[in-house]
Amino acid sequence: MKLPSKSRKQRVRFSVLAAIAVSLLILVSCAIYNLQYRLLYYPSPFKPTEESLLASSTKLWQSSGDDYRGLTATNEPRPCKGTVIVFHGNGGTAADRKFYPDALGVRGYRVILAEYPMYGGRKGKLGERAFVADGIETVHLAFEEYGGPLYILGESLGSGVAAAVAGHASVKIDGIVLITPWDTLESVAKEKFPLLPVRLLLSDKYDSIKNLISFKGKIAVVAAGRDEIIPIKHAGNLYNSLPANAKRMWTIEGAGHNDWYVYANSSWWDELIGFVSGNVKDEQ
Template sequence: MLYKKIRYVTFDFRVKKKGLLPPVMSKQWLLMLVVIFLGGCNMQNRFLYFPNDERPTEAMLAAENMAFWPKAGADYRGFVSAGDAPAPSGTIVLFHGNGGTAFDRVFYRDPLANLGFRILLAEYPQYGGRPGKVGEKPFVADGLETVRLAYEQYGEPLYLLGESLGCGVAAAVAKQTTVPVSGIILITPWDTLASVAKSLFPFLPVKLVLTDKYDSIENLSKFPRNIAVVGAEHDEILPIKHAHNLYANLPEGKKRMWVIRGAGHNDWPYYANDSLWKEMTDFVKVRPE
C-alpha cells in the first residue's frame, strides 16, 4: 500500500554492457558482513570500506581535462574540470560509493556540465592517496569542510549528490552543515545502514555491533529543500526496497523518486540518459512552496 503513493519515473534503456562502477559492492562483501558483526568496529571498517590509495598523476588528470581541487599536493580534497568554466546552474559536490576513488567518477562531469553545473568530485580520507581514517565520523567531518570551502569559493547555489554509501555521507553533511544546500540527489541509496544489515542478517544484533549509523532517514527529516531519489530496479547489492523506504520517510512535498529500469547497483550509468539527468536536476533546483 505504501508504494502506491510513490511518484516515480522509470527508464528502460537495456544496454548489455559490463558494470561501470568499481565492483567492490558484491555478494561476497555481503557475506563477509557476518564477520563485521562478530568482530566490531575494526572488522566493520575493513569490510565496509575499500579505499584505493592511488592518487591520479598529472598525466591522468590531463587526459580527462581534470584538476586537483582546491590545489594539488597532499592537501587536495577532490577534482574539478581544468580551467573551471562558469557554471550558471551552480555547483554539485559529489560523494562517491565505498570503492574506487573520486577520480573514477569523472563520468558524472559531462552530463552535468551540459546542464550548466560545475561538478566537484569530493575525495574521502584514506582514498586517492589522502591522509586520514575511514568511517562515518571522519568522512562527514571531511565532507563538511569540503562543502564549506566549495561554498566559500563558488557561492550559491550549491547541491549535494550521493552515490551508494556516499548518499549516507551527503545526508549527514546536509544535516550538520551551516552552508545553504539548495538540493540533494541520492543515487542507489539506503535508508539506514542498520536496516540494510538487519535485512541481510536478521538473526544478528546489528545495532549493537555497527559503529557507523548512516541514518539518512533521520538526517534528512528536516531538510528544507527538494530531494531526488534514484533507485536501480535490479539493485543486487542494496535492494531497492531501501531506496523506497527512504523516499517514503522523507518530508512530504519536497521529494521525487525515479526508478531506472533494468539497472543494477554498479551498471546504472549505462541506463541513464540526458533526460534523466535533466529531470533530476530541474527538480532539485526548484524551491519548495
C-alpha cells in the same frame, strides 16, 4: 531428589551445546565488529597522477602540499548555474566518477568530485565521523569559493555521507540527489546478517532518515530497478520517510547498483537536474 543419570547427561549436553552456540555467536559478532570497515570501505590509495588528470580533463581541487579535497573539470561551464558536490560510493576513487562532470557540466553546473580521507592518496581515517566532518568542510570551502546555489549528490555509501552533510552543514544546500541509497545502514546490515545484533555491532550508523528529517531543500531519490547490493525497498523506505513538500523518486528500470549510469539517458539527466534546481516541479 537426584536426577536420573540420563537426565543429568542430557542437561549437561544441552548446557555444553548452548555454551558453544553462544561462544560462536560472540566470535562471529566480534569478527563482524572488527571487519565492518573492511566490509564497508574499499579505499584505493592511489592519488591521481598528472597524466591521468590531463587525460580526463580534470584537476585537483583545494590542493595544498600533499593533500587535496577533490577533483574538478579543467574547463568550467560559462555561465555557471551552480555547484554540485559529489560523494562517491565505497569502492574506487573520485577520479573514477568522470561521468558526473560529463553529464552535469554540459548542463551548466560545476562539479566537485569530493574525495574521502584514506581514498585517492589522502590521509586521515576511515569511518562515518571522519567522512562527514571532511564532507562538511568541503561544502563550506565550496560555498566560500563559489557561493550558491549549492547541491549535493551521493551514490551508495556516498548517499549516507551526503545526507549527513546536508543535515548538518551550516551553509545553505539548495538540493540533494541520493542515488542507490539506503534508508539506514542498520536496516541493510540486518537484512544481510539477520542473526547478529547489528545495532550493537555497528559503529557507523549512516541514518539518512534521521539526518534528513529537517532538510528544507529539494530531495531526489534514484533507485536501480535491479539493485543487487542495496535492495530497492531501502530507497523506497527512505523516500517515504522524507518531508512531503519537495521530493521526487526515480527508478531506473533494468539497472544494477553499479551500472545505473549506463541506463541514464540525456532526458533523464535533464529531468533530474531540472527538479533539483527548481526548474521542474516535484511530483507527489
